[in-house]
Amino acid sequence: xxxxxxxxxxxxxxxxxxxxxAARVGRRALLVTGRRGLKQxxxxxxxxxLLKKAGLGVELFDGAPAEPDVxxxxxxxxxxxxxxxxxxxxxxxxxxxxxxxxxxxxALGTAPTVEYQRGLDLPDRGLPHIAVPTTAGTGAEAxxxxxxxxxxxxxxxxxxxEALLPAACIVDGDLTVSCPPAVTAASxxxxxxxxxxxxxxxxxxxxxxxxxxxxxxxxxxxxxxAYLRGDDREARAALAEGSFMAGVALANARLGAVHGLAHPLxxxxxxxxxxxRNAPAxxxxxxxxxxxxxxxxxxxxxxxxxxxxxPTRLGPYPDAEWERRILDYAVPTGSxxxxxxxxxxxxxxxxxxxxxS
Numbered sequence: 001x002x003x004x005x006x007x008x009x010x011x012x013x014x015x016x017x018x019x020x021x022a023a024r025v026g027r028r029a030l031l032v033t034g035r036r037g038l039k040q041x042x043x044x045x046x047x048x049x050l051l052k053k054a055g056l057g058v059e060l061f062d063g064a065p066a067e068p069d070v071x072x073x074x075x076x077x078x079x080x081x082x083x084x085x086x087x088x089x090x091x092x093x094x095x096x097x098x099x100x101x102x103x104x105x106x107a108l109g110t111a112p113t114v115e116y117q118r119g120l121d122l123p124d125r126g127l128p129h130i131a132v133p134t135t136a137g138t139g140a141e142a143x144x145x146x147x148x149x150x151x152x153x154x155x156x157x158x159x160x161x162e163a164l165l166p167a168a169c170i171v172d173g174d175l176t177v178s179c180p181p182a183v184t185a186a187s188x189x190x191x192x193x194x195x196x197x198x199x200x201x202x203x204x205x206x207x208x209x210x211x212x213x214x215x216x217x218x219x220x221x222x223x224x225x226a227y228l229r230g231d232d233r234e235a236r237a238a239l240a241e242g243s244f245m246a247g248v249a250l251a252n253a254r255l256g257a258v259h260g261l262a263h264p265l266x267x268x269x270x271x272x273x274x275x276x277r278n279a280p281a282x283x284x285x286x287x288x289x290x291x292x293x294x295x296x297x298x299x300x301x302x303x304x305x306x307x308x309x310x311p312t313r314l315g316p317y318p319d320a321e322w323e324r325r326i327l328d329y330a331v332p333t334g335s336x337x338x339x340x341x342x343x344x345x346x347x348x349x350x351x352x353x354x355x356x357s
Contacts, residue, residue, distance in 0.1 A: 003143075004248060005131070005169045007169075008244070009021070009172075011172070011237065012233065018050045018051065021167075021170070022089060025128035025168075027056060029087045029089050030080045030087070031089045032089070032091065034065075035062055035064070037178075038091060040178075047089065056087075061075075064076075064092065064099040065095065066095055067149055068095040068099045068147065068149065070113040070114040072099050073102040074113050076103035080103055089129065092135070093137070093183070094133075094140045098147055101129060101164045102164065105123070105146070105161060108123045108125065108127070114150055131168075132172075133169075134175045135179055136188060136226075137243055138243070138247070139244060139246050141166060141170075144251060173237030174233060176240055177231055180230075184239075185309070188239060189310060191239070192301070195215035195246040198212045199216065199249070200285050201253040212249040213292050214242070216292045217292045218239065220294070313356065317353065
């Protein structure tokens, strides 16, 4: 069975469909956003206007933090209940989308969010929700999971379930025009990492491979242009579409060791090393990636990191306690299990040595 948002509007002007999509599934919406970006860009007002024009009531929750955590989801769930909302619209980058998706999925649950993150079964159903990404990177609009942090346990972990899959998603590159260059760069490299990893995943299928490869092509060809000229709507549209395709691909094929490490490290800059380690096991696919990227994949990634002024090294090598935490998380995670080369302690340590200064 394929995992896919029930409805998807993709392309310039797609945001104009928000009102009619929301009216199909609800009457009063909780609009979940980050704390500043959408308001400053005027996007929050635009979305509120579209929802109200379609006859919906709107309650704004602009408390999604840059690093989404279980407490933010609990606050959104409380607002959802108190305001009598029957629908969630999550709009913004991956953080806002993860908070909104989790709040909707757990709206009818009684336990704190952290208990679901620690293994409690999700409720059988939640409230419908619509995802509106305003960055091109995470693909969260297409996935049935939400990545959240538990600050008390110092753990970053996903909750998963069918209720987390949006009833609809609106992918409009025009909504990403206001993204600062640094956000464009980091989110775009996230999309590229996901496209490559889903392509070489052991769970890849011809369906996901086609999406992954097109995502690789779109992101590679347009990321630097969007970074350099943020108002280039053609490049923005291509990036948004590529990110969405990568999201659909990863939702069905999973990822790999880079994302297995991304949660404990909170960063994705191990991608070039991960490609080198996996190359012997993906010789045919590596050659296809070379064609899609019009360059050696490893060299192209390093070139993009340099052009986008992104760091290629993390901080100092973790101490013994944190090394053990990273190993205990990264080795057994689902992403690592889908990696084309078996991931063990030695594999992870090699990557850490390569990316730590």
